[in-house]
Amino acid sequence: xxxxxxxxxRAVSQSACVLVVDDDADIRDSIGDILELxxxxxxxxxxxxxxxxxxxxxxxxxLILLDLMMxxxxxxxxxxxxxxxxxxxxxxxxxxxxxxxxxQKAASIGVSEYLRKPLELSAILDVVRRHCGSRNxx
Amino acid sequence: VADLDPASAIELLESIVIxxxxxxxxxxxxxxxxxxxxxxxxxxxxxxxxxxxxxxxxRFRAKSGAPLYAYLxxxxxxxxxxxFRMSYxxxxxxxxxxxxxxxxxxxxxxxxxLMRRPDSFGDAPLDTSGTVESEQRYRLVFDHAPLALWHFDxxxxxxxxxxxxxxVIGSNKRALIGLNQLTLQDSFVVDCVKGALAGxxxxxxxxxxxxxxxxxxxxxxDFAFIRAEDGTITGGVxxxxxxxxxKQAEDALRETNAILQAVFEASPLPxxxxxxxxxxxxxxxxxxxxxxxxxxxxxxxxxxxIPPERSEEFFARFARVxxxxxxxxxxxxxxxxxxSVVDVSLxxxxxxxxxxxxxxxxxxxxxxxxxKRAQAERTALLExxxxxxxxxxxxxxxxxxxxxxxxxxxxxxxxxxxLQRAARMAMPRFxxxxxxxxxxxxxxxxxxxxxxxxxRKEAAQTIAPGVVSSGQPFVGELSLCVPLVVLGRxxxxxxxxxxxxxxxxxxxxxxxxxxxxxxxxxxxxxARLFRRTEQALRARDEFLSIASHELRTPVTSLRLSVxxxxxxxxxxxxxxxxxxxxxxxxxTVVRQTQHLGRLIEELLDVSRIQxxxxxxxLSDGVDLGHLARATAVRLERELALAxxxxxxxxxxxxxxxxxxxxxxxxxxxxxxxxxxxxGRPIDIIVxxxxxxxxxxxxxxxxxxxxxxxxxxxxxFERGVSAxxxxxxxxGLYIARQIVEAHHGTIAVHSQLGQGATFTVTLPRxxxxxxxx
Numbered sequence: 001x002x003x004x005x006x007x008x009x010r011a012v013s014q015s016a017c018v019l020v021v022d023d024d025a026d027i028r029d030s031i032g033d034i035l036e037l038x039x040x041x042x043x044x045x046x047x048x049x050x051x052x053x054x055x056x057x058x059x060x061x062x063l064i065l066l067d068l069m070m071x072x073x074x075x076x077x078x079x080x081x082x083x084x085x086x087x088x089x090x091x092x093x094x095x096x097x098x099x100x101x102x103x104q105k106a107a108s109i110g111v112s113e114y115l116r117k118p119l120e121l122s123a124i125l126d127v128v129r130r131h132c133g134s135r136n137x138x
Numbered sequence: 139v140a141d142l143d144p145a146s147a148i149e150l151l152e153s154i155v156i157x158x159x160x161x162x163x164x165x166x167x168x169x170x171x172x173x174x175x176x177x178x179x180x181x182x183x184x185x186x187x188x189x190x191x192x193x194x195x196x197r198f199r200a201k202s203g204a205p206l207y208a209y210l211x212x213x214x215x216x217x218x219x220x221x222f223r224m225s226y227x228x229x230x231x232x233x234x235x236x237x238x239x240x241x242x243x244x245x246x247x248x249x250x251x252l253m254r255r256p257d258s259f260g261d262a263p264l265d266t267s268g269t270v271e272s273e274q275r276y277r278l279v280f281d282h283a284p285l286a287l288w289h290f291d292x293x294x295x296x297x298x299x300x301x302x303x304x305x306v307i308g309s310n311k312r313a314l315i316g317l318n319q320l321t322l323q324d325s326f327v328v329d330c331v332k333g334a335l336a337g338x339x340x341x342x343x344x345x346x347x348x349x350x351x352x353x354x355x356x357x358x359x360d361f362a363f364i365r366a367e368d369g370t371i372t373g374g375v376x377x378x379x380x381x382x383x384x385k386q387a388e389d390a391l392r393e394t395n396a397i398l399q400a401v402f403e404a405s406p407l408p409x410x411x412x413x414x415x416x417x418x419x420x421x422x423x424x425x426x427x428x429x430x431x432x433x434x435x436x437x438x439x440x441x442x443x444i445p446p447e448r449s450e451e452f453f454a455r456f457a458r459v460x461x462x463x464x465x466x467x468x469x470x471x472x473x474x475x476x477x478s479v480v481d482v483s484l485x486x487x488x489x490x491x492x493x494x495x496x497x498x499x500x501x502x503x504x505x506x507x508x509x510k511r512a513q514a515e516r517t518a519l520l521e522x523x524x525x526x527x528x529x530x531x532x533x534x535x536x537x538x539x540x541x542x543x544x545x546x547x548x549x550x551x552x553x554x555x556x557l558q559r560a561a562r563m564a565m566p567r568f569x570x571x572x573x574x575x576x577x578x579x580x581x582x583x584x585x586x587x588x589x590x591x592x593x594r595k596e597a598a599q600t601i602a603p604g605v606v607s608s609g610q611p612f613v614g615e616l617s618l619c620v621p622l623v624v625l626g627r628x629x630x631x632x633x634x635x636x637x638x639x640x641x642x643x644x645x646x647x648x649x650x651x652x653x654x655x656x657x658x659x660x661x662x663x664x665a666r667l668f669r670r671t672e673q674a675l676r677a678r679d680e681f682l683s684i685a686s687h688e689l690r691t692p693v694t695s696l697r698l699s700v701x702x703x704x705x706x707x708x709x710x711x712x713x714x715x716x717x718x719x720x721x722x723x724x725x726t727v728v729r730q731t732q733h734l735g736r737l738i739e740e741l742l743d744v745s746r747i748q749x750x751x752x753x754x755x756l757s758d759g760v761d762l763g764h765l766a767r768a769t770a771v772r773l774e775r776e777l778a779l780a781x782x783x784x785x786x787x788x789x790x791x792x793x794x795x796x797x798x799x800x801x802x803x804x805x806x807x808x809x810x811x812x813x814x815x816x817g818r819p820i821d822i823i824v825x826x827x828x829x830x831x832x833x834x835x836x837x838x839x840x841x842x843x844x845x846x847x848x849x850x851x852x853x854f855e856r857g858v859s860a861x862x863x864x865x866x867x868x869g870l871y872i873a874r875q876i877v878e879a880h881h882g883t884i885a886v887h888s889q890l891g892q893g894a895t896f897t898v899t900l901p902r903x904x905x906x907x908x909x910x
Contacts, residue, residue, distance in 0.1 A: 025779055026695035026726045033719055034702045069687060071813070098690025117690035121701035 016132050017041040017059060021051040021078065022067035022096065031065065034121060035128060039135030047071055048078030055088050062132035064093045065115075065124075068105060079109040094127050153311070155281055156251045163246040165190055165207040176274045177236075177252060179229040193226045195233055210250070214242040221253065286378035289364075292371060294320040294331045306355065306380050308348040326359070334361035334374035343381070356385040408482075408505070411489055413498040414460055416440050416453070420500070428482075428505045430475030443473040443480075459486045459499045469506065481510040529646075536650045539568055543654050547661040551668050557658060558586035564634060564654075568647070569618075571635035575602045576662070577628065582606060585630070602631040611652060615642040620651040624659035632658065677853070681867065688737060688866050692730035699723040699730075740868050743802075744853065747875050754796040754879050762800065762831050762900070763788030763824040769804040770822060773812070781817035782837070784808070791826030793902035799876045800900075804833065806869035807896050811837035814894070830882075831900050838893035847886060873898075 016039075020031045023046050032042040043061060045051035047070040055061075064082075068075030075095070082088045095106040098117035106114040115123055151158065157174035159167055167185050175182050178193060185193070191206060213222060221237040228234055236252040243249045280287055286303035290296050295318045304311050319331045324347070330340035340361035345354050358379040366372045402409055408425035412418055417440055421433035429443055436442065444452045448470065459465060465486040471479050486501040546560045554576075561572040565588055574586040582603055601612050605619045609628045612619040616638065622630040632655050636643070703723050706712040712720065746752045770777070770784045777784055804822075811820045815837035823834045842850060851874040853867075873896075877884045880900050888894035 024691050024695065026730055027691060027698070029722060030695045030698035030702065030726060033723065034698060037702070037706070037715070037719070096694075098687040098694065117687075118693040118697045121698060121705060124698075 016135055017043055017061040018128055018132060019043045019045065019051060019054060019061040019064045021045045021048065021064060021070070021075070023047055023070040024067075027067070027096075031119075031124060034124065038125065040128060040132060048073030048075065048081075051078055052081060052088075055082070055091070060088070060091055062092075063128060064091055065096050065127075066093050066111075068095060068097045076105075076109055079111065083110060092131050094131075155277070156253065159185075159190075159250045159252065160243065161190055161207065161210070161248040161250065163207065168247065174252065176277075177234075177254060178226065195225050195227055207248070210240045210248055211242065211246075213240045214248070223255070226252075286376075286380070288314075288376050288378075289373060290319060290331065290376070291373040292335060294318050294335065297373070303378060306346075306357065306378055308353050308355075330359060330361040330376070331374065334363045334376075335371055337363050337371055339363075346378075356381050405502075408503040409500070410441075410503065411498055411500045412441055412456075414496065416456060419498055425503070428474075428480060428503070429472060443475070445471065445473055445479070455486075456499065459488055460496055462488055462496075464488075472503075479507070480505060481507045532646065535567060536646065539563060540650060540653060540657075544657050547654075547658050551665040553658075553662045553665040554585050556661065556665075560654065560658060561586050561632065562588055568650075569634035570637045570640065571633075573602070573633040574622075574630065574658075575599075575606065575633070576622070576630035577606060582630070602633055605631045611648055611655075613643060613648050616640070618643045618648060618651055620648070620655040622655045622659040622662060624656070624663040627659075627663075629659050629662050631655075681853075685737075685741070685866055689734070692733040692737070695726050696730040696734070699726040737866065740866055740872060743872050743875075744868055747872070752875060752879060754799060754876075756794050756796055758794050759792045760795040760797045760800065761790055761792045762795070762826075762833060763790045765797065765800055766804050766822050766824050766833060769801060769808060773805065773808055777808075777812055777820070780812045780815065782812050782815045782820050784820045784822060786822045786824075788822065788824035789826050791824060791831040791902070793831055793900060795880060795900065796876070799879075803873045803876050803898060804835075806873045807833075807835040807898075810869050810896070811835050811839070811894075815839040818893070826902075829902055831902055833898045833900075834895055836893060836895040841890040841892050842886065842888040842894050843890060847888065850886065851884065870896075 018035055018040050020028050020035075020042060022028050022031075025046070028044045028046070032044055035042045043054050043058060045054055049072045051064070051066075052073070066075050066078065073081075075097070079093065082091070082093070092113075093111045095111055095114035096117060096119060097105065097114065103114060106112070113127065115127065151169075151171050154171055155173050157177035158171045159174050159178075160169040162168045166187055166189050168187075170178070170180075170182055170185055175185070178185065180193065194206075213220075221239045223235060224238050225233045225235050235255045237255055238253075239251045241249045241251075280298075280300050283300060284302065286300065286306040288296055288299035288303045295316060296314050297316075299311065299314050301311075304314060307314065319327050322328060326342045326344060330342050333340040340359075342357075342359040342361075344357070346357040346359075347354050358381045360377045361374055362376075363371045363374045402420065402422050405422055405424055408428045409420065409422045410418065410425050411420035417438055418433075418436040419438075421431070421436050423433075426432055431442065451470075455465065455468075465484065467483050467485060469481070469483050471481045474480050482503045483506050484501055484503045486499050488496050489498045489500045491497045542563045543560045546563060547556055549559075550556045557574045557576070561574050564572055572586070572588045573584060575582050576585050577583075584599070601614075601617065601619045605612050605621050606628050609621050609623060609626075611621065616636040617633070618635075619631055619633040621628045622632060632651060634643075634651060700723075703712065703720065706715055706720075743752070766788050767786050770786050773784075808820065808822070816839035818838040820838075821834075821836045823836075825832050825834075851870050853871045874884050877898050877900065882898060882900035884896065884898050886894055886896050
């Protein structure tokens with residue numbers, strides 16, 4: 001696996017921690033296992049409310065992987081609160097959704113990157129590397 | 139006179155009936171005629187040679203001699219034609235007044251003609267010469283009578299005649315005196331004279347043709363005989379009257395009469411005259427033709443053809459005409475002899491034959507039956523034409539209204555607004571008040587009212603439900619209500635009201651309103667179908683979106699886990715990796731494969747239900763309580779993850795059910811409770827009774843919006859947004875289908891924010907074979 005370094009991603013990724021927000025436990029665990037196996041730190045949240053809690057009480061991640069359809073606080077609502085919070089607004093977000101119109105939905109909440117479910121391992125690693133840089137394998 | 143021989147002149151003078159006296163220049167009487175002798179009662183031999191003064195009263199004697207003569211002479215000079223009055227003394231001394239004319243004859247002789255003044259006629263009789271006087275009087279009568287008189291002797295010879303006779307006969311006296319009438323040509327004269335001489339009174343009226351000149355004169359003649367004392371007929375007298383004028387007048391009258399009679403009979407208009415007693419006096423031919431009665435059968439009888447109902451009016455009018463009123467062109471009717479009505483225009487006037495005496499009335503009539511009929515026909519035709527025009531205009535109005543309303547109805551799928559606009563179009567020409575009612579889920583809703591609020595709201599609201607339930611229009615005079623129907627289904631009602639001043643609703647109006655109602659019904663139905671289709675499409679699209687999401691989620695974790703294991707295997711790190719991590723990846727693969735299987739199974743169930751191929755595999759002794767407990771155990775991990783502990787309170791209860799399907803029901807209800815349970819405990823209670831078993835699943839979560847309760851059991855439906863809650867939205871739908879296939883029921887009781895309880899009731903012995 002080749003790592004592609006980008007200035008942008010280095011600048012924002014200090015903790016090299018990725019926040020995975022999805023109401024499906026298996027998806028959270030699959031992505032978490034893959035990233036942890038490759039040396040990234042992973043924080044998990046089952047909905048937008050939990051995600052906001054983690055952002056406000058833990059270290060800022062270098063990237064948020066965000067599902068849209070979730071109970072309690074969905075992806076759109078989370079994004080709106082994140083964007084309006086100065087401290088959190090700069091954290092890059094990549095949408096992960098199985099929805100057919102993910103691109104439009106991503107654009108509608110000011111997010112330019114998205115990954116459509118079902119996700120490819122390589123695509124996840126690629127987007128994480130770009131934002132958080134390469135990590136040594138554990 | 140000068141040309142005559144002296145004897146003839148004397149005879150002529152003698153025959154003059156006017157008393158005439160000639161004076162010589164000395165004023166002495168030189169000559170007098172027989173008439174003068176009779177007038178003055180002086181024998182001629184005594185009078186001649188006497189001065190005139192001798193017979194004058196004393197006051198005239200003053201002018202004796204020349205003066206009297208000169209006085210008389212002056213009259214000849216000044217006014218020879220004018221008579222002057224003077225008096226003379228009769229021989230008996232009585233003074234007689236005379237009118238005197240003087241003329242100068244020859245050698246200064248004067249001729250005096252004396253006319254006795256009539257007013258001095260009845261004075262004292264002449265005592266000595268009475269016969270003369272009487273004779274004189276007869277003569278006067280004889281001479282002056284306006285009748286032609288003559289006397290003839292027993293031989294028929296004319297002995298005397300007066301001037302009038304001479305004039306009528308057109309001859310002269312000399313020729314007539316001595317004429318024997320029996321020798322005349324005129325047979326009537328001969329006959330009459332003969333008759334008279336035979337002692338008969340004779341009368342003749344006819345033309346007299348004069349022997350000289352052949353002049354024809356209409357005359358009337360009477361002849362009488364004169365008898366002597368011994369009884370012998372000594373002669374006769376004749377009286378002859380010239381009746382030319384009378385005859386002319388009579389002829390003229392006769393002619394006029396004939397003309398009038400001709401006019402009367404020839405008149406194309408009936409002319410009728412009746413007496414004051416209303417008896418027919420005249421009845422011309424036209425009257426005979428028009429009324430059918432012959433004059434002969436009516437004359438002298440009361441007018442027979444007055445319509446009984448008009449009798450009073452007729453006699454009042456008749457009395458007015460008798461009183462002098464003239465009627466012109468009065469229209470009324472009489473009866474024909476055959477009983478039919480004859481319309482007439484009549485002019486009537488009082489008939490006066492003698493001054494101041496009304497002899498009845500005269501009436502001219504015109505038969506206007508034809509005119510009346512034509513007029514009535516024309517009026518009827520005009521009325522028909524007017525009605526036709528009005529009908530056409532109304533039809534035009536209705537067509538326009540229908541076109542406008544149709545356009546409005548078809549213009550939009552928002553039928554509330556559409557119906558309001560369509561209803562408003564009927565105003566104000568077709569109706570002044572409108573209301574539209576729509577049946578929404580069994581309730582009649584007032585959609586539109588003009589004016590709003592409706593003044594006769596109650597009426598409309600009692601009428602409309604009747605119309606909707608019967609499907610038949612209600613037609614009042616000023617109130618019309620028609621159903622809005624489509625394919626026999628009544629969707630609502632259209633009510634129209636008119637003001638008191640407007641015409642009442644006609645059948646054409648009803649047809650128009652029904653047509654509008656029908657079109658509105660179709661439009662509403664279309665709009666509803668469209669809305670339902672849109673909803674279905676939306677639900678389907680949403681379902682597809684959700685389904686793809688729901689399918690992608692397990693595929694995502696499945697694929698990531700497999701790819702991760704694959705990558706580890708490729709790197710050779712699989713052996714060195716922590717076993718727990720590998721085991722978790724494999725578990726994920728297994729779980730997600732099962733999940734995918736379930737999802738596919740759900741979709742297939744829906745497909746089966748839709749296709750009517752949903753069948754139950756019933757078996758006896760299925761325990762619902764056990765089934766509930768087992769399901770709770772199977773879902774333990776997920777329930778724990780959701781933070782929802784489950785409490786099961788289940789009586790053992792068995793029935794003839796499809797065990798796998800009931801498992802599905804419990805799973806779906808539990809999954810549903812878990813999803814919306816907000817991390818709070820869930821209770822499952824199973825109870826049994828003689829014929830049925832019940833299962834209740836209660837959560838204490840977000841609850842269900844009241845308006846969502848109705849549809850959560852529908853396909854693709856969910857009580858809340860899919861953006862918060864995943865799932866295909868088929869769980870409750872499938873659960874209901876399964877329950878209903880068991881002839882059971884499923885119900886939900888919920889309060890928003892308080893959670894929800896789903897209760898399934900199943901008959902313990904499901905009778906039917908199952909299948910949806």
